[in-house]
Amino acid sequence: MELIPRATFEQIRRERVEELAAERQKGKSVVGYFCIYAPVEMVQAAAAVPVRLVRGGHAAEEAGERYLRADACSFCSACMGNFGLDPLFKQVDAVLAVNNCDMMRRLPESIERQFGIPVFQVYMPRTSEPLPHRVAEFRRQLDLLAAGLSKLTGVSVSDERLESEIAAFNRLRAMLLQASNTRHANSPLLSGRTMLDLAATAWLLGPVKAISLVEEVLRIIAARPRSDVHRPRLMLGGSMLAEDDRWLLDMVEEKADIVTDILCTGARWFAEDVPAVGAPLDRLAQFYVSRTCMHRRPNTDLYSHAQRMAREFRVEGLVYKTLLYCDPYAFEVKRLQRALGIPVLHLDTDYSTENREQIRTRVEAFVETL
Amino acid sequence: MRGWTDPASGRVSFDEWLELFDHVPDELIERYHYYGNSEAWSKYLFPPQMFAIYGMRHLRRLKFDNSLAALRMWGFVQNETERLFRARQTGRRVIATMGDLGAVPVIVNSFPDCVAFYPDCIWWTPFAMESRVLFDAAAELGIGDATCFSRAALGAFAKHSYFPDPDLVIASTGASCDDYSGVEQLVESFAPDMLWVEEPMRCDLRPSGPLEQLLVKEYERVVERMEKLTGHSVTEEELREGVRRANRVRKLVARLRELAFRDAALAALEMMVVEFGNLHYYSDMDEWTAVIEHLLATAEQRAAGGERVVDADALRVVWVTPPADPLLLTYVEDAGARMVGTEYVINQALEIMDASKPPLEAIAKSFMAASLIGTSKARAQSVTSQAREYGAEGVIISGIFGGSHCAMEGRLIADYVKAELDLPVLEFDVTSPSREISRQIGTRIDAFLEVLRSRR
Amino acid sequence: MKELLTPRERFGLLVIDEPQDRVPVFPLVTAHAARVAGMSVRDYYTDGVAMARSQLVAQEAYGTDFISFFSEVGLVAEALGSQYDYPDDDLPLLATPKWEGLPRLSAEENRGCTQPAADPLRDGRLRVYVEAISYAYEARGDTVPILAYVPAPFTTAQQLVDQEMFLLGLLTEPERVKELLDYTTRSITRFCRAIIGAGGLPILVDPLASGSVISAEHYREFALPSEAEVVRYLHRYDLDVVLHICGDTRATIGMLPETGADLLSIDRIEMDEAIAGAGQACRIIGNYDTSAILLADPQTIEREVAEMVVAGRKCPKGFVAATGCEVPVDTPSENVRAFVSAAREAGLNPDYGRRRRV
Secondary structure (H helix, E strand, C coil): CCCCCHHHHHHHHHHHHHHHHHHHHCCCCEEEECCCCCCHHHHHHCCCEEEECCCCCHHHHHHHCCCCCCCCCHHHHHHHHHHHHCCCHHHCCEEEEECCCHHHHHHHHHHHHHHCCCEEEECCCCECCCCHHHHHHHHHHHHHHHHHHHHHHCCCCCHHHHHHHHHHHHHHHHHHHHHHHHHHCCCCCCCHHHHHHHHHHHHHHCHHHHHHHHHHHHHHHHHCCCCCCCCCEEEEEECCCCHHHHHHHHHHCCCCEEEEECCCCCHHHHCCCCCCCCCHHHHHHHHHHCCCCCCCECCHHHHHHHHHHHHHCCCCEEEEEEECCCHHHHCCHHHHHHHHCCCEEEEEECCCCCCHHHHHHHHHHHHHHC | CCCCCCCCCCEEEHHHHHHHHCCCCHHHHHHCECCCCCCHHHECCCCHHHHHHCCCHHHHHCEEECCHHHHHHHHHHHCHHHHHHHHHHCCCEEEEEECCCCCHHHHHCCCCCEEEECHHHHHHHHHHHCCCHHHHHHHHCCCCCCCCHHHHHHHHHHHCCCCCCCCEEEEEEECCCHHHHHHHHHHHHHCCCEEEEEECCCCCCCCCHHHHHHHHHHHHHHHHHHHHHHCCCCCHHHHHHHHHHHHHHHHHHHHHHHHHHHHCCCCHHHHHHHHHHHHHHHHCHHHHHHHHHHHHHHHHHHHHCCCCCCCCCCEEEEEECCCCCCHHHHHHHHCCEEEEEEECCCHHHHCCCCCCCCHHHHHHHHHCCCCCCCCHHHHHHHHHHHHHHHCCCEEEEEECCCCHHHHHHHHHHHHHHHHHHCCCEEEEECCCCCCCCCHHHHHHHHHHHHHHHHCC | CCCCCCHHHHHHHHCCCCCCCECCEEEECCCHHHHHHCCCHHHHHHCHHHHHHHHHHHHHHHCCCCEEECCCCCHHHHHHCCEEECCCCCCCEEEECCECCCCCCCCHHHCCCCCCCCCCCCCCCHHHHHHHHHHHHHHHCCCCCEEEEEECHHHHHHHHECHHHHHHHHHHCHHHHHHHHHHHHHHHHHHHHHHHHHCCEEEEECHHHCCCCCCHHHHHHHHHHHHHHHHHHHHCCCCCCEEECCCECCCCCCCHHHHCCCEEECCECCHHHHHHHHCCCCEEEEEECHHHHHHCCHHHHHHHHHHHHHHHCCCCCCEEEEEEEECCCCCCHHHHHHHHHHHHHHCECCCCCCCCCC
């Protein structure tokens, strides 16, 4: 039985959306963002509410296709669609976009043009070596962001507020990491799908409420009896895995355990903390510019991270799900296979539901081979 | 040109050029050499038939400008694979520059005995050969179909037969095409030495000064790596000279564009080859400069004499994103249109550098005009500006299905153009290499041109 | 096993003096292709599409690095008016040459009326060749070089005139011989032009200029200049010219580079002798004995071919593992396969593709 039913998470989401609507009535600004490079600490320090927009969904994808071409990635199409369909997206007053992949870099222009939602565009160097001039430029970009956020909310992004938010988000990351690490154990009690739901909900709730939720989950885990049943231990990877992609996790976890992941919507979000020493914006610049992602160049850090996770969690196989036309991730399948040296199931699909039985067959066959 | 007189300007078929070539005197064939070399292998004035025999089958379908200058250009350009190997054989260092399309070679060419080239331009090779060979090679390494044709570059690295293994790969990435960034990442395993260079993202409303400073730092790293490779400490004067030489080519090309767009003095196919010459001068800057000067002299003469290579009454079109299949340009011109503007994602290579600035700053500033680092709106503004200047009647946007920026930009650019100028826009994807234009695309182009005609 | 390079890529490296992944392999499969494709030899040399299809089948079956078109040395002579017999299942045979004795081509009655060159689209079976080349080029020209043997002026002349009279003429009427060679050269260059237009790379074949037929002195005086003239013509197009002289070339090997040919296809000469005589200037193609490929067993062929490749790779300009002349029509397929597999294996270059620097 799931530690926390899916329905509970959905209920929390609905309630949060209602909360946000009420807060907006009182003048609060909601800032939506997509990726792990968005400095959420700054948004919160400006007294705005950061919400990660990673819903996905077939209906949204179809709705978004009137704005984008059929070969735009499904996630981008779904984002465009969700601005008209999803209650959370409809609460967004501004979008914080950090350039990562080409399609996501261009998405904000479509959002601004089609929906009139202002965008804070932040440039972060794609090259991963944190050379001083690159970090300095990103640091300058954060200054520009701070000014923009302050103008939006009327609240200055002060060092004091930043320190407070950095501490809060670090605490949240640590709690999520602690929860995720319970899956080191054989037959983990926390499933991969619950972990991802927990992470998604944590971003939505913000540190204060989310920490309570995670603490509760940890108490439940500690109290539950262990099982000795061994099931294949899998790692999950690939393109952005949206909230609407949970069907895949349900499918995989019928016969196996997802014990870790290298997703930006999963463990990579909380893998490290913002450093403790130095001026807050300097620390944030250093922290975010050093985060790994497949689109960074070179992306060897992500490979090292994946290899480490595979070792630590005794992973036996990788389920690697890419979105159609998501080239930064799709190009790396063969290389990843060689680097990890474990069986890899590559699923390349959009948000449509028609091919799910085929995927089920492939997942079952893959698990059986392990 | 002694012994030769250009026929009345026009476009000729592959077979017609063979007949014209019969009249080219031996003296002219002996005259043109690359790398300032005098040996037989460095000649390049040869007709398209020669390259077709060695696999470039698509040349048989194209139409060519019938001037000697154009023949010379084609021979020079088609010869590049051999030229790169000869560069290595004659003691030059070969540097693969990737991704930035125009800036880094200015630095590389400032070093003695160094040749820069863009593996990016290999994307035309599958079309020139009507072949999947390079795509299949890329697929074995992880890049399948429904991605940009630039994946051919990865196949070429794997084969080691389209250019010599470079001494250094300088890969620029950042606010750039994802597909090609992915290619660069996978190329890393083939590169004996690789330097990653950042391409900053440009926001329309903010001053670009700090981004230029970032680029200057990046270019200093390029200089440092080149110095390590060559053992040569490049001077500021050498870099200035590099900028001057590059500017010379850029100015010549700017004038050629004017003559082509305003006076139809050159056809679209040749102009595409000319524009892309601004990237790396087809691996011999000096000889390419001479080729361009020859072309310009021909174009000036035509313009002065009122001679056009395509019909004066042809429909005027701006083309966005270079077509991987050059036959499309032949097709559109055969159908009664001509190019009066282009946005071939290489704006940065057309920009004249500010020679009054220190050289790396000059290069950095010119790179701020890069087509892909800013918004689609900025790119669209380049399109509308040319459309206004030369009275365009329509815009064609060619893309690649599955290509990263194509998926997002095409519609945006089309919307901006329609909103600004109320011009019809045709958007389509170039299909895989084949002998002819797909019927569907041909029909769409025909219908589009009919719409333009009906608006006259 | 899938190879890294296509034959086209491999040949491209050879002709620009770059190392390849392995030695190119070229048993001269010409009319033998008819057997591989299951058609009669007559169909092969009278129908361009049939000729092309049989070559495509053979190239795929054997994995060779070239497609080459050839039927017999009288091709141009036939177009100019010599008569040939066409046996059902054998190559054409010269029945009646155009002229019994050496013609007077500059005679008063011919002044102002130049003997027309053969028309490749109309005369004889030249059109068959051109069609075959076009077909194969469209089918596989991106991955495999398409070669076409063109009978050289000296050999063609001996198919236009009674051969004994011709050879006598070398001694008694040399100027008339040279006029005849000029005449044949014009037709041959015109034919070459048609081949070029169709996408083929002409190979000049001059078996009747070998030491088996004429002396080295006569070669220098008559055959070499006419070969050089055709090579010069082809070099206007920057083509890499193969000169094939089957038979004995021991006495003339040192002269062959003077023709300007870029690759020499040799037959009855020791490999090291050929390399010593011409290997600094020309790539060597050859030269496994055609009787052996017909009659020997596969194991012998494998051993001997491997030895040949080891010797041939020493050629400084480059080497193509080939037979000395055409693979006989009825050669067992397993023998050709043995040749190809042995040549491939012995010709591997393990250093290919390793990162190299100046």
